Amino acid sequence: MATGIAQIFIHKSILLLIIIQSVACLSIETDTISTGVVIKDPQTITSQKQIFKLGFFTPPNTTNRYLxxxxxxSQETVIxxxxxxTPLTDSSGSVTLSRDGNIVFLDGTTNQTVWSTNTSPVIKSTAQLLDTGNLVLREEATGDVLWESFSEPTDVIVPGMTLSQNVKTGKMVALSAWKNASDPELGSFTAGLEAQSIPQLATWDGGRLHWRSGPWNGLIFLGIKEMFYAYLDGFTQVTNDSAGNFFYSKPQENVYITASVNSTGHVLRNVWNGVAKRWEVGWSAPENECDVYGKCGEFGSCNVMQSPICTCLRGFEPEKExxxxxxxxxxxxxxxxxxQCGGDGFLMLQHMKVPDFAQPxxxxxxxxxRTRCMGNCSCIAYAYDGNIGCMFWSDTLIDTQDFGDVGVDLYVRLSASEFGSHKGRKLYIIIPVTVSFVCISVMIIIVWWLMVKRRGDRVRDTSIVEAGQMFTTDSTAIVLRNETKEVNIGELPKFTFEMLAKATNWFHEDNLLGRGGFGPVYKVCFLQVQRTTNPAKKLLDWNMRYNIIEGIARGILYLHRDSRLRIIHRDLKPSNVLLDKDWNPKISDFGMARIFGGNEDHGSTTRVVGTYGYMAPEYGMEGRFSEKSDVYSFGVLILEIIKGKKNTHYFNDEWSLSLIGYAWKMWSEGNGLSFVEESIANGENEEEMVRCIQIGLLCVQEKPKDRPSIEVVLSMLSRDIVELAMPNQPAFSENGSTTGPSGSTYQNVFSSNELTLSGLDGR
Known part of the structure; x- marks a missing residue:
């Protein structure tokens, strides 16, 4: 009996040992395959930071096994x-290093090689799975890379991976879609980079162009409409003389982004939501019918908002009616x-996705x-982008799309007859129009003079010197200098003094918005027929406030990145953000702005201008300003919009804290909702509100290097970046003061008025 019990105990112990060994062997604590090591299905190796695994998997609705x-x-997300x-039909597969140093995937049933890196033989090598998801084969003696999985991608690109086209040989590193969701076999769609002229992303269906991103201008792809609204993080261009142009996703700590091409030809950009534990589609293309390449054929334009969606460009007619x-x-x-070459004109098409085959x-x-295109008889269209320069087209215009409210202005060359520009006819039109204009102008001046005279009780002590010089009212002066010779205003609208006077109802106090460093600021309405009452005060709910925050951020992004010249505003504050009738924000008052050119990214001044409460510490104390100075001001705006109070008008008596300090205290104690204005504070939007407080606190950190760029802020607001960094305690947070250089202390200013420091020297 005792013997039987002992035997049972031994058998159970052996079985338990086998189970323990089986479980242990599934997870090998290494990221490297060295000589003699064999990884058998279902074993895996894991990258050092536990981000990626190399192992075996079975797609849905099949029993096939793949490496x-x-x-x-997210083990179902295979990159x-x-x-x-060449799938395996059973679980007999294994991975090891061959005698010649290659990674080989073996079929255990037949002992045949299913797949190999197939590089030149070496004496000894090692394979390592990196935290980027790249499987790298190196020669052990020299450390030289013999092969890497990033050089042979399948359907997914992750941060650190490149898409490239060798401009000399045409060889591409591109993505290729699965045949379907259950079969990784090569599908019909591929996605990659076209770098022959201006780099752009594209997808092909069996070698035929299916979709394109439009030209890359160094910041965005001009054919992706969403990029004009918000910064889509992910791609940066790198130039390499030997291999052409590369694009790679920018790696970010704790942010997981993928871009892929699926079996239907859609390019998807996914962001991992760490809270919900799922991938969220941030953007996809083609988004609609107009995104499909050449939908309207040559010299056609597509607009998804119209029916039918295709129209011929002006001056063109259907090839087959x-x-x-x-x-x-x-x-x-x-x-x-x-x-006719000579005498042709150009038709401007606003807000377009520019055609394919642009020459920069x-x-x-x-x-x-315009001059260069007009002087070249083969040039049929041109466009201009501040970061690219001129773009010309010579043969055809294809894949043109009307974006509606964003995009690039395209100038199409047309015959003079399309403009009705016969010389004789010109004279018949110009002469009577000119005479009529002169007569009407004289009448307007007379009527205006009579009206001004009758309104003497409204506009006192008024003296009008020569046109465009000076208009004074008591001690306040509005100075109108004739600066057209000093500044190239291009196609900007020009307004006469008379137009401004009429548009402000002769500078009536009802149209006075406020007073700045250069004098009073008036609201103008050029289409005003009669004065009407400004709408009743409206409570802004959370969604409206969030949209305003995003809109201001997009405006700053334009100034910092998308405008032809980089602009630092230097005086961002509530009174310099105007809301239109639909509550869309517009950044205004560029009297303090600085324009940067070339590679400039910061500046300094001995004359500090701006408004206390919104100045970044390094600017107010030391006169140093940069894009991060505007980011600081924007952070203050975020907190003001959430709280419904101005930073310059707020002081917490209980804790002796400024608005920024109060925000920091409530957020750092996990009580962010208490900071939100009571009228909008609710549990439904609590997570989003607290997240915005955190974004605001990230923007108002004391050191500029700690603050995010405005691109990153937009990615945070749009949740392209899901997990936010922890902010440091901001400047001006405790007792209304902060410690400055050399231990000196600078007092924050709390007053009932806004103090603006203005510098009158030219920029």
């Missing part, structure tokens, strides 16, 4: 497949009147683009 790389926290065209009427637009349009020419002047 791949996938996320540890690379080794044997995509009958097909066009049936909704088949692929044959496009033809020119009505042929160009660096230029800082849009007028140069």
């Amino acid at each position: 791949g790389i996938f996320f540890t926290f 690379w497949v080794a044997n995509r065209d 009958e097909e066009w009427g049936r909704g088949n637009w692929t044959n496009g349009c033809r020119r009505k009147n042929q160009l 020419l660096p230029s800082r002047d849009q007028d140069e683009c």
Whole structure:
């Protein structure tokens, strides 16, 4: 009996040992495959920071086995497949290093090689899975990279991976879609980089262009409409003389982003939501019918908001009228009147996705683009982007799209007859128009003079010197200098003094918005027929406030990144943000702004201008300013919008804290909702409100290097960046003061008025 019990105990112990060994062998505590090491299905190796695994997987609705790389926290998200065209039908597979130093995937049943890195033989090598998701094969003696999975991607790109096209050989590193969701075999769609002219991303269906991103201007792709509204983090251009142009996703700590091409040809940009534990689609393309390449054919334009979506450009007509009427637009349009080279004109099409095949020419002047195109008889269109310069088209215009409210202005060359520009006809029109204009102008001046005279009780002590010089009212002066010779205002609208006077109802106090460092600021309405009452005060709910915050951020992004010249505003505050009738924010008052050119990214001054309460510490104390100075001011605006109080008008008596200090205290104690204005504070939006407080606190950190750029702020607001960094305690947070250089203390200013320091010297 005792013997039987002992035998049972021994058998159970052996079984338990086998189970323990089986479980242990599934998770190998290493990120490296060295000589003699064999990884058998279902074993895996894991990158050092536990982000990626190399192992075996089975797609849904199949029993086939593949070797791949996938996320540890989302193992169904496979970023690379080794044997995509040669699956195993059982779990006998293994991975090891061959005698010649290659990584090999073996079929355990037949002992045949299913897949191999197939590099030149070496004496000894090691394979390592990096935290970027890259599987790298190195020669052990020298450390040289022999092969890497990033050089042979499948359908997914992750931060650190490159897409490239060798401009000399045409060889590409591109993504290729799965055949379907259950089969990683090579599908019909590929996605990659076109770098022959101006770099752009594109997808192909069996080698035929399916979608394109439009030209890369160094910041955004001009054919992706969403990029004009918000910064989409992910791509940076790198130039390499030997291999052409590269794009790579910018790695960010604790932010997981993928871009992929699926079996239907859609490019998807996904962001991992660490709270909800799921991937969220941040952007996809093609988004609609107009995004499909060449939808309207040559010289056609697509607008998804119209019906039908395709129209011929002005000066063109359908190539095949009958097909066009049936909704088949692929044959496009033809020119009505042929160009004559001399005497042609240009039609401006606003807010367009520019056509394919653009040829660039660096230029800082849009007028140069027009001159060069007009002087080249083969040039049929041009466009201008501040970061690219001139773009020219010579043969055809295809894949043109009307974006509606954002995009690039496209100038299409048309025959003079399209403008009705016959010389004789010009004279018949110009002469009577000119005479009429002169007569009407004289009458307007007389009527205006009589009206001003009658309104003497409203406009006193008024003296009008020569046109465009000076208009004075008591001790306050509005100075109108004739600066047209000093500044190239291009196509900006020009307003006469009379127009400004009429538009402000002769500078009536009802239209006075406020007073700045250069004098009073008036609201103007050029279409005003009669004075009407400004709408009743409206309570801004949380959604409206959030939209205002995002809108201001987009405006700052334009100033810092998308405008032709980099602009630092230096005086961002509530009174310099105007709201239109739809409550959309508009940044105004650029009297303090500084323009940076070239590679400039910061400056300094001995004359500090701006408003206390919104100045970054390094600017108010030392005169140093940069983009991060505007970010600080924006952070103050965020907190003001959330609290419904001005920083300059707020002081917490209980804790002797400024608005910023109170925000820091409530947030750091986990009680952020208490900071929110009571009228909008609710549990439904608590997470988003507290998140915005945290973003505001990140912006008002004392050191500029700690503050995020405005691009990153937009990514935070749009949740492209899900997990936020922890802010440091901001300046001006305790007792209304902060410690400055050399231990000196600077008192924050709390007053009932806004003190603006203005510098009158020219910029």
